[in-house]
Amino acid sequence: MMFVKIPCPLIVAFLVVTSWPGLVASGESPRAEESLTVQQPIPQQVVDKFALSDFYQKCILIDGFPVVASAQVNDAALQEAAHVVQAMLVKRGDILQRLVANKIRLAVIGVHQQTCDIPEHSDLTPVDYWNRRARGFGATKQRPCVSCAEENVLNLPGDPYYEENILIHEFAHAIHLVALADLDPQFQEKLEACYEAALKKETWKDTYAGSNVTEYWAEGVQCWFESNAENNAQHNHLNTREELKQHDPQLHALIQSVFVDTSYHYVRSDSAERTEAHLQDLDRTKLGKFQWSSAEPTK
Incomplete structure (x- = not known):
């Protein structure tokens, strides 16, 4: 299914090219130190520029690209999401700026929140279906929110996608459909x-x-x-x-x-390999366990 991985079975050249015309790395890389600072409340100019709902109460700005969440979400989840975005786009500041120009934001769904609690996903129907089938979406210009889940980025108990990182998958969709579509026709x-x-x-x-x-x-x-x-x-x-x-x-x-x-x-x-400040002294036992919505999905 486009833009979302679902935890169920699918329903739905030999030449190695070393470079592609039209895709030349440009732009400065995101600056790590300043962009892992959580801002609460969200600056009004950011709210206005991205037309953010008041559901969102905190954010991290990565060279103007907002990682947002409600007050329920632990700061470390925003910081980890921002860390992944930065790491993916080293030397590709132009991609990040194209996402900003297209008003894309990254929303972190709280471990105790449902997918359709996110304002940009709230019109999806049937609601029960999506709340039982998705923990992240990609973004398009028409629906400018890419999302991921707190339990997946922080590897909390109950994560249905514990074997993989869904943020990387969904952010790849946004890069493809909203940034590269403009940067390289x-x-x-x-x-x-x-x-x-x-x-x-x-x-x-x-x-x-x-x-x-x-x-x-x-x-x-x-x-x-x-x-x-x-x-x-x-x-x-x-x-x-x-x-x-x-x-x-x-x-x-x-x-x-x-x-x-x-x-x-x-x-x-x-992982013990991870030594970033936002992960030190993080007590995952206090953040809760993810559980799917109890409502039975209807198609």
Whole structure:
């Protein structure tokens, strides 16, 4: 399903190219120190520029790009989400600024909140269906909110997507549909060429990545950053950058042309490898356990 990964089975070329015309890294990288500062309340100029609902009470600004949440969400969740965004877009400040220009914001859904509590998702119907099927969405210009969940970015108990990072998947959708669509008019054509080649090779047969070209991109980006699940109802064995290079070199080359800095590989926030200040002394037992809505979904 476009823009969201659901925890159920899917319903729904040989030339390696090393660079793509029209996608040249530009812009300064986001500045880490200042952009992990949580602001509460949200500055009025940010509220006005992005037409934010008063549901949102706190934010982090990454060179003008807002990561927002209600007062219920722990500051560390916003900081971790901002950390991932920064790491993905090193040397691609132009992508971040295109998202800002298109009024995109990143909303963190609280562990005790439902997906449709997010104002930009509140019109989705049936509500019970979406509250039982989604913990994050991508963004479009018409619906300018990309979202992720507190339990996933902070690796809290009950996270239904504990094997992967959903923020990277959903943010990849926003980068594709809202930023690259403007920055490189040929990007979609190049992506579709990769997808058609992969279909012929059956690289992603019977996987979520093989369901359509937008999910092909987002799943590929997850593999690039090594943040995807493997060997389950929706995934095959491909979930690392090296495996992507070996089995889908054309997609690997396209992704590398976008995320030109190769230093970042996703590491879970609860890993001992993570030493950032916002994760120190974080007591996850006090943040609660995620549970799906008790309402039965209706289609």
